[in-house]
Amino acid sequence: MIEVERLTKTYGDARGIDDITFSVGKGEILGFLGPNGAGKTTTMRILTCFMSASSGSAKVAGYDIFEDSLKVRSKIGYLPETVPLYTDMQVPVYLKFVAGLKDVPWKKINHKVAEVMEQVGLTHMAHKFIGELSKGYRQRVGLAQALVNDPEVLILDEPTIGLDPKQIVEIRSLIKGLGGGRTIMLSSHILPEVSMLCERVIIIDEGKIKAMDTPDNLMSRLHAAGRVQARIDGPKEKVLKALREIGGAKKVDVVSDSGATSMYVVEFADGKAGAHLIPRAVTSGGWDLHELTPMRLSLEDIFIRIVTEEEIKQ
Numbered sequence: 001m002i003e004v005e006r007l008t009k010t011y012g013d014a015r016g017i018d019d020i021t022f023s024v025g026k027g028e029i030l031g032f033l034g035p036n037g038a039g040k041t042t043t044m045r046i047l048t049c050f051m052s053a054s055s056g057s058a059k060v061a062g063y064d065i066f067e068d069s070l071k072v073r074s075k076i077g078y079l080p081e082t083v084p085l086y087t088d089m090q091v092p093v094y095l096k097f098v099a100g101l102k103d104v105p106w107k108k109i110n111h112k113v114a115e116v117m118e119q120v121g122l123t124h125m126a127h128k129f130i131g132e133l134s135k136g137y138r139q140r141v142g143l144a145q146a147l148v149n150d151p152e153v154l155i156l157d158e159p160t161i162g163l164d165p166k167q168i169v170e171i172r173s174l175i176k177g178l179g180g181g182r183t184i185m186l187s188s189h190i191l192p193e194v195s196m197l198c199e200r201v202i203i204i205d206e207g208k209i210k211a212m213d214t215p216d217n218l219m220s221r222l223h224a225a226g227r228v229q230a231r232i233d234g235p236k237e238k239v240l241k242a243l244r245e246i247g248g249a250k251k252v253d254v255v256s257d258s259g260a261t262s263m264y265v266v267e268f269a270d271g272k273a274g275a276h277l278i279p280r281a282v283t284s285g286g287w288d289l290h291e292l293t294p295m296r297l298s299l300e301d302i303f304i305r306i307v308t309e310e311e312i313k314q
């Protein structure tokens with residue numbers, strides 16, 4: 001449904017995105033995750049034909065974004081980073097205006113606008129001017145304008161940014177309900193958000209794709225590196241030395257001290273499970289082992305590791 005090949009955008013001398021290739025299947029919900037300046041908005045603006053690329057190609061719903069941009073626009077719904085809303089228009093008036101721009105047949109406009117307002121929970125705001133709405137409700141208007149042409153593909157640029165926690169939950173569940181055969185690409189820098197909403201995640205940083213996988217696979221790929229937490233009662237320098245000498249231990253750190261004991265994190269390389277070697281190293285030093293726990297990496301850890309370019313085993 002979305003096919004992107006070697007897409008590159010430079011702004012003068014500045015990097016926008018650099019040689020990006022990926023595809024999104026019909027009905028798939030793809031998360032586009034990256035820190036500020038990663039290139040998320042740049043990619044989305046190119047795919048929605050709001051901006052040209054410097055090189056590369058892309059197709060959306062079977063149409064080339066450069067050659068058939070009008071067709072592409074008719075197939076997509078786009079929620080930009082900042083939605084250009086007309087604050088002095090009432091909600092349905094604005095949505096009818098957008099529907100007209102998007103070539104929704106005039107006979108269907110009233111029905112379609114009522115339908116999307118219902119879908120995004122705006123019906124009771126019909127009499128309000130957009131300028132009177134809270135940020136969460138404005139975001140709903142943004143979603144409604146993206147949906148009003150019944151698009152096959154939805155492109156949502158940080159749909160929950162700037163909202164309070166209650167509205168974040170509401171908008172997320174709204175987005176979840178928008179799938180149903182529709183292809184959705186959504187950008188975020190909130191990790192739990194993408195793992196909650198998306199079947200597949202692309203991690204982008206500094207204009208390049210750093211990883212592409214399901215949230216579960218991303219986690220298990222990194223788990224393979226194996227990290228274990230051990231609380232040990234013993235002289236710190238000697239314990240550190242003994243732990244570092246364990247076969248396969250790649251990295252050992254002290255993370256906290258409490259009384260006589262210290263908490264160590266031992267990381268094993270190449271998927272080697274070495275936790276069982278820790279008790280032996282501790283007892284042969286004559287020290288005591290108080291706790292030994294395998295560590296689960298959160299998506300947060302994974303993200304930081306990927307964007308700080310620690311190697312992930314393929």
Ligand SMILES: Nc1ncnc2c1ncn2[C@@H]1O[C@H](COP(=O)(O)OP(=O)(O)OP(=O)(O)O)[C@@H](O)[C@H]1O
Nearest residue numbers: 011014015016034035036037038039040041042043
């Ligand atoms: N109009 C522009 N002129 C010059 N450089 C730009 C322009 N727009 C974006 N850039 C640069 O392109 C890079 C990617 O920006 P982009 O807005 O796509 O990132 P993003 O992932 O959407 O970030 P954010 O999370 O802050 O929204 C950044 O280095 C940015 O400074």
Ligand SMILES: [Mg+2]
Nearest residue numbers: 040041042081
């Ligand atoms: Mg952005």
